[in-house]
Amino acid sequence: MESLLFNQLDVSEETKKAVQDMGFEEATPIQAKAIPVILKGNDVIAQAPTGTGKTCAFGIPAIEGIDSNDDRVQVLILCPTRELVIQTTEELKALSKYKEGVRSLPIYGGQQIDRQITGLKKKPQIIIGTPGRVMDHLRRKTLRLENLKMLILDEADEMLNMGFREDIDIILESVPGNRQFVLFSATLPKAILDIADKYQTNTVKINVVHKELTVPTVEQFYLEVRESNKVEVLSRLIDANNFKLSVVFCNTKKRVDDLCKDLQARGYSAEALHGDMKQLQRDSVMNRFRNGFVDILIATDVAARGIDVDDVDAVFNYDLPSDEEYYVHRIGRTGRAKREGASFSFAAGREMNKLRDIQRYTKSKIKLMKPPTIEDIEENILSGILGEVKEVLQDGKLNKYMKYIEQMLEELDDVETDTYPTSVEVAAAFLKLSMKNAVMGSSKDVNIDELSRNRTSNLDSYEDSNMVRLFINVGKKDHLTASELIKFIAAHTTIKGKQIGRIDLLDKFSFFEIPKVTLGEAMANLVDQELKGRRVNLEVANKKQGNSGKDRGGKRDRR
Numbered sequence: 001m002e003s004l005l006f007n008q009l010d011v012s013e014e015t016k017k018a019v020q021d022m023g024f025e026e027a028t029p030i031q032a033k034a035i036p037v038i039l040k041g042n043d044v045i046a047q048a049p050t051g052t053g054k055t056c057a058f059g060i061p062a063i064e065g066i067d068s069n070d071d072r073v074q075v076l077i078l079c080p081t082r083e084l085v086i087q088t089t090e091e092l093k094a095l096s097k098y099k100e101g102v103r104s105l106p107i108y109g110g111q112q113i114d115r116q117i118t119g120l121k122k123k124p125q126i127i128i129g130t131p132g133r134v135m136d137h138l139r140r141k142t143l144r145l146e147n148l149k150m151l152i153l154d155e156a157d158e159m160l161n162m163g164f165r166e167d168i169d170i171i172l173e174s175v176p177g178n179r180q181f182v183l184f185s186a187t188l189p190k191a192i193l194d195i196a197d198k199y200q201t202n203t204v205k206i207n208v209v210h211k212e213l214t215v216p217t218v219e220q221f222y223l224e225v226r227e228s229n230k231v232e233v234l235s236r237l238i239d240a241n242n243f244k245l246s247v248v249f250c251n252t253k254k255r256v257d258d259l260c261k262d263l264q265a266r267g268y269s270a271e272a273l274h275g276d277m278k279q280l281q282r283d284s285v286m287n288r289f290r291n292g293f294v295d296i297l298i299a300t301d302v303a304a305r306g307i308d309v310d311d312v313d314a315v316f317n318y319d320l321p322s323d324e325e326y327y328v329h330r331i332g333r334t335g336r337a338k339r340e341g342a343s344f345s346f347a348a349g350r351e352m353n354k355l356r357d358i359q360r361y362t363k364s365k366i367k368l369m370k371p372p373t374i375e376d377i378e379e380n381i382l383s384g385i386l387g388e389v390k391e392v393l394q395d396g397k398l399n400k401y402m403k404y405i406e407q408m409l410e411e412l413d414d415v416e417t418d419t420y421p422t423s424v425e426v427a428a429a430f431l432k433l434s435m436k437n438a439v440m441g442s443s444k445d446v447n448i449d450e451l452s453r454n455r456t457s458n459l460d461s462y463e464d465s466n467m468v469r470l471f472i473n474v475g476k477k478d479h480l481t482a483s484e485l486i487k488f489i490a491a492h493t494t495i496k497g498k499q500i501g502r503i504d505l506l507d508k509f510s511f512f513e514i515p516k517v518t519l520g521e522a523m524a525n526l527v528d529q530e531l532k533g534r535r536v537n538l539e540v541a542n543k544k545q546g547n548s549g550k551d552r553g554g555k556r557d558r559r
C-alpha cells in the first residue's frame with residue numbers, strides 16, 4: 001500500500017488547509033495512486049469500490065485545475081444517483097472552501113429544473129449531476145460544455161446498470177475532444193472497458209489491490225450503533241470485558257481528541273495519539289500505553305503505525321475505516337504472538353454497505369452482536385471481584401482481618417431484635433459495598449415513572465451513605481444527557497467520572513450523586529457556570545425537594 005500524506009501532495013496551500021480542516025492526514029490507497037496521475041492531466045480508469053475515498057481522489061485534482069477567472073463550466077462529474085450527487089457536492093465544497101471564486105452546482109432529477117437554471121446563471125465552474133438531468137439541460141441549452149477541461153464518471157458500472165449508457169455516449173460526444181476523462185468504477189466489465197477504449201487516450205489504469213485478512217486469531221464483531229450512542233456503547237463494551245489494553249480507531253484527529261475527552265470524563269484511563277502531536281508527546285503516550293499506565297489508546301490510522309504492542313486485547317473501529325486495507329491493519333494490532341484478540345466495529349445506515357465490502361475483501365466473518373446490558377456489566381464486575389477474592393484466599397494471611405469480622409458478628413448479635421447475621425451475610429455485605437464502589441463509565445437512563453414511585457425511599461438511603469445527592473436546574477427539556485452532565489462536572493472540578501454515582505434526568509431538572517467529601521468543591525466550582533445555555537444552580541437534595549421537585553423545577557424554568 002502506497003503511503004502518502006496529504007501535506008506531501010503537489011497542491012495549493014488552500015487545498016491542503018481544507019483537507020486538514022476535514023481531519024484527514026493520510027491519503028487512502030486510491031487517493032495516493034490517482035491524485036498525482038490526474039494532476040498530470042492523464043486520462044484515468046480506476047477500479048475502486050465505494051467507501052475508499054474516491055471523491056477526494058478526483059475532487060482534489062478537479063478543484064486544483066479550475067481557473068477562477070473563467071466563469072464557464074470546466075468540470076463535469078456524472079453520478080448515478082441524486083444521493084451521490086449531493087454527497088459529492090458537499091465534499092467538493094469542503095475541499096474548495098479556501099479557494100476564492102470556485103463555484104459548484106448539483107443538478108439532478110426530483111429538484112425543480114427552474115431552480116437549477118437559476119443556479120446555472122450564477123456561472124458555476126463545476127457541475128455534479130445525474131446523466132438524465134444533465135441531458136435535460138443540454139437539450140434546453142441551459143448547460144454548455146464547449147469549454148470543458150475535465151469529465152469524471154463516478155460509479156460508472158452502476159450508471160450502466162441503471163440504463164444510462166446511451167445518455168453517457170451522447171454527453172461524451174458533445175464535449176471537446178481534448179478534455180481529460182477520468183473514470184471510476186467498482187468493477188470493470190466489458191461495457192466499461194469499451195467506453196474507456198472509445199473515449200480515452202493514453203489511459204493510465206489504476207487498481208487498488210486489497211489484502212486478505214492475515215490475523216485469524218482475531219474474533220470480529222460489529223454492532224449497529226448510531227452516532228449519538230457510540231460513546232455509551234463503547235463504555236459498556238469496556239465495562240463488560242476485562243480488557244487490559246485496547247486501541248480505539250477514529251478517522252480524524254478531531255474525533256480522536258473529542259472521544260478522548262469523553263472517555264476521560266467517564267473515568268477511563270485513555271490517551272490520544274495523532275499526527276498533530278509532537279514526536280516527544282507521541283513517544284510518551286506510547287510508553288505509558290506499553291507499560292500499562294494507560295488502558296485505552298485512541299488513534300488515527302497514521303499515528304497507529306507506531307503501535308507495536310503484543311498484548312493488545314481489543315481493537316474498536318469507532319469509525320469504519322475509509323479503505324478495507326486499513327481495516328486489516330487496524331485489527332492486526334490485536335491477536336499478535338498467537339494470542340487471541342477481538343475487534344468491534346460500529347456501523348449504522350449506509351455504513352452497513354461499507355461493512356459488507358470489508359467482509360467481502362477480507363474474506364472473513366464479522367458477527368453481529370448486541371451492546372452489553374447494565375446487567376452484563378454488573379455480572380462482569382462481580383466476576384472480577386470474586387476472582388480477586390479467590391486470589392486473596394489462596395494467598396492466605398487473613399488472621400489480622402478475621403478478628404474484625406468476629407468482633408462485628410458479636411456486636412450485631414441481638415437477642416431482643418432477633419438479629420443473627422452469619423459470616424456469609426457479612427461477606428455479601430462487603431460484596432455489595434464493593435459493587436457500589438466499582439468503576440463503571442457507562443450510564444443508564446432512569447425510568448421517570450419508576451423514579452417517581454421510589455423517590456422518597458431513594459432519598460432516605462442517601463442520608464446514611466458516603467454520597468451526597470444534588471439538585472441541578474438543567475434537565476431533559478434542555479437536551480441534557482447523562483454523559484454531558486458527567487463531562488460538565490469533570491471539566492470544572494477534580495471529581496472523576498467514576499466517582500459520580502446515580503444520575504436521574506427529569507424534564508426540567510436533574511439529580512446526581514457525588515462523594516460527600518467533594519461537596520464543597522462542587523458548590524464552589526459548578527454554581528453559576530453555564531450548561532446547555534443555562535446558568536447552573538445547585539442545591540443539596542432532601543426529602544422535601546424530592547417530594548416537591550416538579551413545582552420547584554417549574555418555577556425555576558419560568559424565572
